[in-house]
Amino acid sequence: MVWVNDDCICCSACVAHAPEHFDLDDEGRAEVVAQPTTHPQWVLCQQAADLCPVEAIRLAKPEPLTQPVTERA
Numbered sequence: 001m002v003w004v005n006d007d008c009i010c011c012s013a014c015v016a017h018a019p020e021h022f023d024l025d026d027e028g029r030a031e032v033v034a035q036p037t038t039h040p041q042w043v044l045c046q047q048a049a050d051l052c053p054v055e056a057i058r059l060a061k062p063e064p065l066t067q068p069v070t071e072r073a
Ligand code: SF4
Pocket: 004, 007, 008, 009, 010, 011, 012, 013, 014, 015, 029, 030, 048, 051, 052, 053, 054, 055, 056, 057
């Protein structure tokens, strides 16, 4: 699961990087509009989280996706 906490400062960086997953709500804060379901989508959301200047994007990955890519079949 991916979510945005109250620290969002409405910079739009996540929306610019991953518009499939993030959008701004009526108050200008980011919200998750589509949860990631594939590994590439998780990577995209992780990249958006890394871009967030206030670490407002939180990720709780399903267990298989917490393993390093090199260890997965
Ligand atoms: S990158 Fe972070 S601060 Fe900027 S809009 Fe997204 S959640 Fe908010």
